[in-house]
Amino acid sequence: MNDAPSDPTRDNRKPTATPAVPRATTPGGAGSDATRLGALSSPEPHGLYRLLVDSVRDYAIFALDPTGHVLSWNAGAQRFKGYTQDEILGQHFSIFYPPEDKWKPPMELDIATATGRFEEEGWRLRKDGTRFWANVVITALRDENGTLVGFAKVTRDLTERKIAEQQRLEDARRVAISEESNRAKAGFLAAMSHELRTPLNAIAGYTDLLLTGVGGAVTEQHRDYLERIRGSQQHLLSIINDILNFSRIEAGQLEYRVEPVSLREVINAVVPMVEPQALTKSVAIEWHDNVDAVALADHAKVEQILLNLLSNAVKFTAAGGRIDVGCASRGDRVILTVADTGIGIAAEDLGAIFQPFVQVGRSLTSPHEGTGLGLAISSDLATGMGGRLEVESTVGKGSAFTLTLPGATAASA
Ligand code: ADP
Numbered sequence: 197m198n199d200a201p202s203d204p205t206r207d208n209r210k211p212t213a214t215p216a217v218p219r220a221t222t223p224g225g226a227g228s229d230a231t232r233l234g235a236l237s238s239p240e241p242h243g244l245y246r247l248l249v250d251s252v253r254d255y256a257i258f259a260l261d262p263t264g265h266v267l268s269w270n271a272g273a274q275r276f277k278g279y280t281q282d283e284i285l286g287q288h289f290s291i292f293y294p295p296e297d298k299w300k301p302p303m304e305l306d307i308a309t310a311t312g313r314f315e316e317e318g319w320r321l322r323k324d325g326t327r328f329w330a331n332v333v334i335t336a337l338r339d340e341n342g343t344l345v346g347f348a349k350v351t352r353d354l355t356e357r358k359i360a361e362q363q364r365l366e367d368a369r370r371v372a373i374s375e376e377s378n379r380a381k382a383g384f385l386a387a388m389s390h391e392l393r394t395p396l397n398a399i400a401g402y403t404d405l406l407l408t409g410v411g412g413a414v415t416e417q418h419r420d421y422l423e424r425i426r427g428s429q430q431h432l433l434s435i436i437n438d439i440l441n442f443s444r445i446e447a448g449q450l451e452y453r454v455e456p457v458s459l460r461e462v463i464n465a466v467v468p469m470v471e472p473q474a475l476t477k478s479v480a481i482e483w484h485d486n487v488d489a490v491a492l493a494d495h496a497k498v499e500q501i502l503l504n505l506l507s508n509a510v511k512f513t514a515a516g517g518r519i520d521v522g523c524a525s526r527g528d529r530v531i532l533t534v535a536d537t538g539i540g541i542a543a544e545d546l547g548a549i550f551q552p553f554v555q556v557g558r559s560l561t562s563p564h565e566g567t568g569l570g571l572a573i574s575s576d577l578a579t580g581m582g583g584r585l586e587v588e589s590t591v592g593k594g595s596a597f598t599l600t601l602p603g604a605t606a607a608s609a
Contacts, residue, residue, distance in 0.1 A: 256351040259337070262344050264289050264305055276330075276353045278323030289349065292320045294327065308334040308347055317354065329358035382447035389440035396436070399429045438569040442552060445576045452494040452580055456604035459523035459532050460488035462498050467521060470506045479513050481506070483521040489530035491601040493581045498532070498601070501577055501585070504570040505534040505597045512595070513538035529583075530603040535596035541589040549587070550575040574599075 249257050249270050256273035258266055265288050269281040277284075277292060284291075290301040297318060308314040313335050320330040331352040337345050403426045405411060407419065414422070444450050463483050474481050491498065502521075509519045517537040524531050541549060545556045552572040571585070578585040582602050589595035 254352070256349070256353075258349055260289055260305075260334075260347040260349055262346055264301055264347075267346060273351070276322070276328060276351065277320075283323075294319055294321055304332075304334055305347065308336045309344060312336050320351070328353050328355045330354065378446060382443040382449075385439055385443035386447065386449075389436045389443065392436050393433065393440075396429055396433050400426065400433075403429065435567045435569075438567045438573065442569050442573050442576070445573060445580065450577075450580060452497065454492055454494055454581070457491045457493045457495045457498055458488055459491055459498070459530060460485060462495070462502055462532070463521055463523065466499055466502045466506060469503060470510050473507070474510045474519070477510060477513070478515040479510055479517050479519060481510075481519045481521065487523060489523040489525045489532075490604040491530045491532075491583075492604040493583070493601045494577075497577045497581065498599075501574040501599055502532060502534070504574045505599070508570065509534050509536040509538065509595075509597075512536065517594075525603055526600075528603050528605075529600050532599040532601070533596060535594065537594040540591040540593050540595055541587070542591050543589075546587060546589060550585070 249268075251271055253271045253275055255270075256276045257270045258273050259268045261267050265286055266284050269279070269284055273284075274280060288301070290298060293300055300318070304314045304316070313333065315331070315333045317329065317331050319327045320332075321327060331354050333350045335348045335350075337348055339345050403422050407414065407422050407426075464485055467481055467483060471481060506519065506521070513519060513536045519537075520533070520535045522533050524533075541556055548554045549556060550571050553568040554572075555568040575585045578599055578601070583600045586598050586600070587595060588598075
């Protein structure tokens with residue numbers, strides 16, 4: 197309990213310097229200072245010090261008698277606590293304490309009496325019942341004979357600081373919980389995906405074995421069934437790979453090999469992968485292979501993003517439609533675009549499609565397959581390379597996805 201120099205009630209040797217205590221005698225020192233200040237300087241109880249204490253609005257400064265009843269009240273006290281002077285004079289100061297702290301007032305006065313001072317922070321009640329967080333200093337006031345004449349109580353309202361502190365703690369707690377649960381979730385998904393892939397590989401292996409005929413003659417019907425089993429196995433495997441991929445990204449386990457990447461090369465490599473599907477659906481894919489832009493990125497991951505965007509474009513564009521693929525430089529960034537004339541995405545769904553497992557209009561009978569992870573993965577990969585993935589779309593007209601990446605200063609293509 198060290199002395200606080202800023203505490204206006206600290207000077208026990210001159211208790212009457214705090215004229216809020218009516219029983220105090222006029223101090224010579226204070227009187228002579230005041231005399232030099234002219235009109236304000238008249239002796240107690242209307243003197244400078246009284247005026248000063250009365251007018252302070254940032255601190256509640258008031259006096260208690262030796263048993264804790266309020267003897268004086270200032271502007272700050274009225275502002276914090278809501279009582280007027282008439283309402284509060286004569287009341288016991290325990291009225292400011294919430295029910296669970298009613299044991300505190302006698303204890304605080306005992307400590308202040310024994311040691312000269314008591315300080316604490318805690319919740320206090322306003323007249324309207326609301327709480328505020330207060331810093332409270334109680335100082336024992338003694339006359340020149342050392343007799344206790346009362347207490348000076350100075351209270352500061354620190355509610356804003358307390359709320360900001362609580363908010364910071366709450367935020368930190370929330371971040372810790374969410375990081376921990378993300379890690380646990382990613383770990384679980386990674387382990388589960390791994391376990392699922394082992395039996396799935398066995399299904400593929402034995403299906404292929406049966407198809408070769410080593411297990412006995414294979415009829416046309418057998419072959420049809422086995423190929424369906426194989427198709428479903430592949431589909432399930434790709435879903436599991438997506439989940440594994442996504443959980444690795446989420447767990448921050450992915451490494452990026454950043455190098456200059458020719459977007460033209462990426463387009464030339466990926467478009468042929470989806471052309472067969474597009475042809476089957478009578479969807480045309482157009483790109484200009486004389487235009488290039490060089491990104492500073494991870495080659496394989498840019499290919500993965502483009503493959504996802506192109507597969508989606510083919511999936512969501514009806515026969516007779518068109519897909520345009522292109523790249524360009526924009527200052528120190530480069531862009532890769534995939535625009536289709538497909539079904540489009542409603543404005544209210546645009547934000548959600550980058551969330552994991554979101555498929556617009558997906559129902560149990562919906563015609564298209566997928567996990568709803570492709571765009572979540574692509575968007576995370578783009579962010580991981582210092583870029584971003586964005587979309588513009590109009591229902592019935594089509595969608596345009598733009599991947600923006602840092603550009604390589606020296607074009608290597
Ligand atoms: P998936 O393709 O496995 O469903 P994605 O994350 O790649 O998952 O896509 C999420 C959803 O965004 C799709 O289910 C679809 O509703 C919508 N979407 C994506 N690309 C397009 C597109 N080119 N045109 C229309 N809708 C699209």
